[in-house]
Amino acid sequence: MPDSGDVQAVRGTNQGDSQVRVYAVAPRENADPDEIVDGFLEAMTSDDPGFSTARKYLTKKAAGSWKPEQSITVLTTAPNREQADRNADPDNQGRAYPLSGRKIATVDARHAYQPISPAEYVQAIHVVQQPTGNGKGKEWRIDSLPPGLVLGEADFLRNYRSVNKYYFASGEDWVVADPVYIRQRQDPVTRMDPVTQTVKALLEGPTNWLKPAVDSSFPSGTELRKGVTTLTTDDQSTLKVPLNVRADRVGGEVCRRMAAQLLFTLGDLTSVRVEQVELQGSKGPLCRLGKGQATEFAAVRNTDQEENPYFVDEHGKLMMLDVAGKQAALPAEVPGPLGKDTAQLASVAVDRGETRAAGVGAGGRELFVSSITTDQEPSPSVLSSKAAKPADRLSAPSWDGRGDLWVADRDPAAPRLWMVPDGTGEPVRVNTPWLGDDARIESLRVSADGVRIALVVTRGERTTLQIGRIQRETTEAAPVVSVLDLQPAAPRMESVTAVSWAGPSRLVVVGREAGGVQQIRYLQTDGSTSATSVLPGLNGANSVAAPNTDSAPLVAYSGNDGIVRLAPGANWQPLVKTGHAPVYPG
Known part of the structure; x- marks a missing residue:
């Protein structure tokens, strides 16, 4: 609760209940211009066929040119209609009503949702008087308006x-x-x-x-x-x-x-x-x-296979968890070099077939890959970082569904994103035109389809979640891999701590909105959210892992509670007090 500052009035909002329906009402006879503007704004939120009732608030010309299917502007709440600005119409032929709000997204004609950091929205609706149908009087009607639909977030989610x-x-x-x-x-x-x-x-x-x-x-x-x-x-x-x-x-x-x-x-x-x-x-x-x-x-073929989370124990070795039962079983040792005390791991990633794992050493300098189904001799590192500080070296790795391994080198002198073909091939430096001196990749997770990558990126004082598109070209010399067109996936979060894929187009994110506390929530890859996306809070969470399907629980690491799980309809339950870096395959 705030303990200082002024008291301010705020507009209430519902959560966009899809069972609620709004029925548009036609303008009444001799309605004043305020009523015309308010009635039109309300009619935009309805399911009226062809928006025919909403068009009754418009002049004939405006009704013919208005295309509500062209775009949607989404505001935090319904647009504020201010009093008419007489000075905005120097010819005194009508009245201009300013509309204002906080714009958070747009939806284009291809139905694509594009979030933005909340920004001021300022537009206007202009009304004029036009002759009535019988020619015996005049009625106020809208002759100029913003393009497409303008909806508050609650109305958008309802419709x-x-x-x-x-x-x-x-x-x-x-x-x-x-x-x-x-x-x-x-x-x-x-x-x-x-x-x-x-x-x-x-x-x-x-x-x-x-x-x-x-x-x-x-x-x-x-x-x-x-x-x-x-x-x-x-x-x-x-x-x-x-x-x-x-x-x-x-x-x-x-x-x-x-x-x-x-x-x-x-x-x-x-x-x-x-x-x-x-x-x-x-x-x-x-x-x-x-x-x-x-x-x-399907991008993930073995959907019937039970998904198991893995983690790094207090000795720095890879372990597996069984979280399917009501009571979680004791962690199981994993075969291979990464499952031995000598591994000394800081972070891990297990491939989607659960046959191999990649681990970054405790100092963050080297990346290793080995089998987790059979014992074998340790293999030499597939990649190393030259950064002086451990925090500036390799990020936690991630496997895509093709079997390729991804990792970021956070060296300030040479920040790079790497892709290791099949986990053991010659590392390919990924083309990242957006990764300059002002950007640093903190962590990454690649989608199962290998087409999208979720990146936690720091620029200046702000750490944000970005989704990049992966494009691959095959040339005679070497494969060319690029991550392009980064899009914000959580623009309303001031700081993002961790992310994990939670299905084909859903992410689970740990972060904090401006002036708020840390929260864990689901987001679509297009940055959209819903009223039911916020998960129970977890103090001090700094990593999270989600299964590909809803059949297994979420797993997270908290500095206060160790590794915990969240089953559907339950609260967070402790699993391992001393482990860290939990991951599901991927």
Whole structure:
């Protein structure tokens, strides 16, 4: 609780309950200009078909040019409508009403959410008098307004929900999640239900940020058959998707990949259970694919395998935890050089097949890789740092789903990001044009699909969470790997301590908002969040590890409590008092 400072009035806000619906009300006769502006702002938050009621607040010209589907501006709360500024209209032909607020994100026409650090939002709505329909009087109407929709965060979350579209990693046979926002219910503009909206968004192609690193198997120009606004499953939970003529010539493996993209995408919709999809061209069925068959295209193939967390014990050796039961079992020793007292590790990473591990030595200078299934002689280091101070040397490593190993060298004299092919190949220096003298990579985690990397980056006094896109090129000389177009994933957090992937497009983050206390919460990779994303607090947390699925608990390290776990619906429970650096495979 604050113990000093002035008392300030604040606007209350709800958490965007999707069960609440707003019904737009048309302007009453002879409404004053204040009512017109307030009524329009309220009507923007409704599900009114075509936003027809909202358009009644606009002049004929403005109603024709306003495109609510073009973009969404998200503010912390509903926009503040201030009193009309008469000086803003020198010709005295109307009234200008300033709108203000704190802008936190935008959503573009491709449904991509783009967060920003909270910034002042200043726009205006202009109203004029125009003749009534019968020509006997005049009514106030809006003739100038901000583009698209302007919504408070609560209204945005009430009307929209996040779904993952899936595309193939460029040149590969596994899919990558691409989160977007669609309407919770029927879309006012297209009149499509959520399932149809999701399929349409998939066919439109990946978001602009992800596009350079992924491919879609759908031929260019593929769309839903004209007039389709509803897609429902039959009694066999099969969804039949009618496509236009652009899809008529596909077949075989290409059609299976198209169907796999659809199955993964629809799997995120809790409102429908799809066990099989059938793609239909203009002349009939093209192919069918079931959920079981689609698993061959998953970034993590062994989804039935129990995920085990690992950690470094007080002697600096790698250990495994069994956290599946009500009472956690004692840590188990791991075979191989990294499981011996002589390992002296500071941090570790276990590959997704749980056959190998990478460890950074206690001084942070050298990176080692060895088997964790059989005993073998210690191998020479695969990479080393020349930095003078241990804190400036190698970060904790991370494996991607391809079997490549990633680590950052934090040497102030030569900051670099490295990728070690297959964990044992010749290290490749990753192209990082954004990593200059003012930036330092504190930690990193690579996604299972190998297309995205979560980076905790310090610039000056601020430590932020960034998501970078990984692009690979094969040349005759050597592979070229780049991390490009960093995007903020937690712009409202003033300081980020740790991050872990928690599924295809979700992260669990330890950080602190400006003026707030440390918190642990879930975030989408696009930086969006929800009212239920905050997890129970944990004092002094400085690392966190999440499984790929929800079947295993979160694991974290706290300087106060050691290694702890968080099972669904429970609070943090102690596991190991003296260990540190917990990780799940990845």
